Amino acid sequence: MPFATTGTIAAIATAIVPQQGSVGIVRASGSEALDIAKKLFHAPGKQVWESHRILYGYIRHPQTQELVDEVLLLIMQAPRSYTREDVVEFHCHGGIMAVQQVLQLCLEAGARLAQPGEFTLRAFLNGRLDLTQAEGIADLVGAKSPQAAQTALAGITGKLAQPIKKLRADCLDVLAEIEARIDFEDDLPPLDYEFITAEIQKISLEINRILATAEKGELLRTGLKVAIVGRPNVGKSSLLNAWSRSDRAIVTDLPGTTRDVVESQLVVGGIPVQVLDTAGIRETEDTVEKIGVERSRKAAESADLVLLTIDASTGWTPLDEEIYINVKGRPLILVVNKIDIASLQQHYPEEINNVVKTAAAKNQGIDALETAILEKIQSGKITAASLDFAINQRQGAALTQAKSCLEQVLLTIEQDLPLDFWSIDLRGAIYALGEITGEEVTESVLDKIFSRFCIGK
Ligand SMILES: Nc1nc2c(c(=O)[nH]1)N(C=O)[C@@H](CNc1ccc(C(=O)N[C@@H](CCC(=O)O)C(=O)O)cc1)CN2
Ligand SMILES: Nc1nc2c(ncn2[C@@H]2O[C@H](COP(=O)(O)OP(=O)(O)OP(=O)(O)O)[C@@H](O)[C@H]2O)c(=O)[nH]1
Numbered sequence: 245m246p247f248a249t250t251g252t253i254a255a256i257a258t259a260i261v262p263q264q265g266s267v268g269i270v271r272a273s274g275s276e277a278l279d280i281a282k283k284l285f286h287a288p289g290k291q292v293w294e295s296h297r298i299l300y301g302y303i304r305h306p307q308t309q310e311l312v313d314e315v316l317l318l319i320m321q322a323p324r325s326y327t328r329e330d331v332v333e334f335h336c337h338g339g340i341m342a343v344q345q346v347l348q349l350c351l352e353a354g355a356r357l358a359q360p361g362e363f364t365l366r367a368f369l370n371g372r373l374d375l376t377q378a379e380g381i382a383d384l385v386g387a388k389s390p391q392a393a394q395t396a397l398a399g400i401t402g403k404l405a406q407p408i409k410k411l412r413a414d415c416l417d418v419l420a421e422i423e424a425r426i427d428f429e430d431d432l433p434p435l436d437y438e439f440i441t442a443e444i445q446k447i448s449l450e451i452n453r454i455l456a457t458a459e460k461g462e463l464l465r466t467g468l469k470v471a472i473v474g475r476p477n478v479g480k481s482s483l484l485n486a487w488s489r490s491d492r493a494i495v496t497d498l499p500g501t502t503r504d505v506v507e508s509q510l511v512v513g514g515i516p517v518q519v520l521d522t523a524g525i526r527e528t529e530d531t532v533e534k535i536g537v538e539r540s541r542k543a544a545e546s547a548d549l550v551l552l553t554i555d556a557s558t559g560w561t562p563l564d565e566e567i568y569i570n571v572k573g574r575p576l577i578l579v580v581n582k583i584d585i586a587s588l589q590q591h592y593p594e595e596i597n598n599v600v601k602t603a604a605a606k607n608q609g610i611d612a613l614e615t616a617i618l619e620k621i622q623s624g625k626i627t628a629a630s631l632d633f634a635i636n637q638r639q640g641a642a643l644t645q646a647k648s649c650l651e652q653v654l655l656t657i658e659q660d661l662p663l664d665f666w667s668i669d670l671r672g673a674i675y676a677l678g679e680i681t682g683e684e685v686t687e688s689v690l691d692k693i694f695s696r697f698c699i700g701k
C-alpha cells in the first residue's frame with residue numbers, strides 16, 4: 245500500500261535554496277508532534293504552550309545541548325490544524341543548513357519523513373478538504389499566471405466541489421425514487437417517468453456546463469507553447485525580445501544568428517505562454533546551423549501555435565512558401581515584421597486569415613499580436629467563462645463517465661427496461677461523481693493525485 249499514512253510525519257515545508265531565503269519552515273504532524281517539539285525547543289523565560297500561539301526560542305540537540313537554530317515555534321493542536329492532527333512548525337532561518345538539521349532532529353526524535361503530499365492526504369482523509377480542494381492546492385503551487393492562481397483558489401475554496409456534490413445528491417434522490425419502487429412497488433404511487441427524465445436531463449445539462457471548463461483549465465494549467473519560425477533575418481529574435489521586454493535572444497544583422505531554441509515565459513491574457521525563438525530555416529552546409537534548423541522544425545511541430553514570421557521589405561519569398569508548406573497544418577498566425585521600412589502588400593497565400601503586422605525592432609505590434617493569439621484560441625471556445633473554477637483531466641474523465649451513464653439511463657427508460665437497469669446506470673453516474681470529490685475513491689486514485697505534490701505539502 246503506497247499510502248499507509250500512520251505515525252508522526254515531518255518535512256521541510258518551504259522551498260529551500262542554498263544560502264538563500266529568509267525563513268524556512270519544518271513541520272511535523274501526528275500524535276507525537278508536540279512531544280518532539282518539547283524535546284528540541286527551548287524558550288528563554290516563561291513559555292505558554294497552547295494552540296495557535298507562536299513561541300520564540302532555540303532548537304538544541306537533545307543529547308549534546310548544542311545550539312542548532314534560533315526559531316519561532318507554531319503549535320496547532322488537533323483538530324484545529326491543516327491535517328486535523330497535532331501540528332508543530334519550526335520557523336527557522338533560511339538556507340539549507342538550519343532546516344535540514346532541524347528536520348534531522350525531528351526524525352531522530354520519533355518522526356518519519358513525509359511522503360510527497362502526505363500532509364494534504366491526511367487533511368483529505370481527516371475530512372478537512374475534498375479531492376477537488378486538494379487538487380486546487382497543487383494547482384495553486386504550480387500556477388504560472390495570476391489567473392491560473394485565481395482559478396486554483398476557486399478550487400481550494402470548494403467552488404467546484406459544491407456543484408459536483410449537488411449533482412451527486414440529485415442523482416441519489418432519483419435513485420431513491422426508483423429503488424423505492426423496486427422494493428415496495430405496491431405501496432407507492434407509480435413512478436413519474438416524465439419527472440425522472442426531466443431530472444436526469446437537468447443533471448446532464450449541468451454536467452455539460454462544468455465539462456466546458458476543461459479547455460480553460462488545460463490552458464491555465466499547462467499554458468500554451470508558441471514557436472516563432474521563419475527564414476533567417478526576418479526578425480524572429482527581435483520579436484521575442486520585444487515581446488518579453490528583454491535581451492533574451494541575440495540579434496544581429498547576420499542571417500543564421502540564432503543557432504538553438506531560445507525560450508521565454510510570458511503571460512498573455514492570463515494564460516501562461518512559453519515562447520520559442522528558433523533558428524532561421526534555410527539550406528545550410530554549416531553543421532551547427534543544420535542542427536539548429538532541425539530543432540526549429542521540431543519546435544514548430546511540438547508547438548500549440550506557430551508564428552510564421554516574414555519580412556515586409558522582401559515580401560513573400562520562395563523560402564517563406566517552402567516553410568509555410570511545412571507548417572501549414574498547424575494553428576498559425578502570419579507575422580509580417582519590419583512594417584516600419586516597407587508597407588505590406590498581400591503576396592502571401594489568401595487562405596492565411598490571421599495576419600499581424602509588427603516592427604519588432606521598434607517594439608510595435610505586440611498588443612496586436614497578443615490580441616490575435618487570444619482570438620485564435622478563444623474562437624468558439626471557453627464557453628463557460630462565467631464559471632470561475634476549471635476542471636482538470638481527471639475530473640473531466642469522471643464527468644464524461646457520469647454523463648454517459650446518465651445517457652444510458654435515459655435509453656433504458658425509453659426502451660422500457662426493468663427498473664433494475666435504471667438503477668445500475670444511475671449508480672454508475674453516482675460513483676463517477678463521487679470519484680471527483682473523493683466521496684468514493686480508490687487507493688490508486690489517491691496515489692496518483694497526492695504523489696504529484698511536492699514533499700512537505
Ligand atoms: N505557516 C503556514 N502557512 C501556511 C500553511 C501552513 O500549513 N503553515 N498552509 C498550509 O497549506 C496554508 C494555509 N492553510 C491552512 C488551512 C487550514 C489551517 C487550519 O489550521 N485549519 C483549522 C482551523 C483553524 C482555526 O480554527 O483557527 C481547521 O480547518 O480545522 C491552517 C492553514 C498556507 N499558509
Ligand atoms: N527595420 C527593422 N529592422 C528589424 C526589425 N526587426 C528586426 N530587424 C533587424 O533585422 C535584423 C535581423 O533580426 P533578428 O531578430 O536577428 O532576426 P532573426 O529572424 O532572429 O534572424 P536569425 O536568428 O538569423 O534567423 C537585425 O538587424 C534587426 O535589427 C524591424 O521590425 N524593423
Ligand SMILES: [K+]
Pocket residue numbers: 476477495496497498499500501502
Ligand atoms: K539575424
Ligand SMILES: [Mg+2]
Pocket residue numbers: 480481482493494501502521522523524
Ligand atoms: Mg534569431
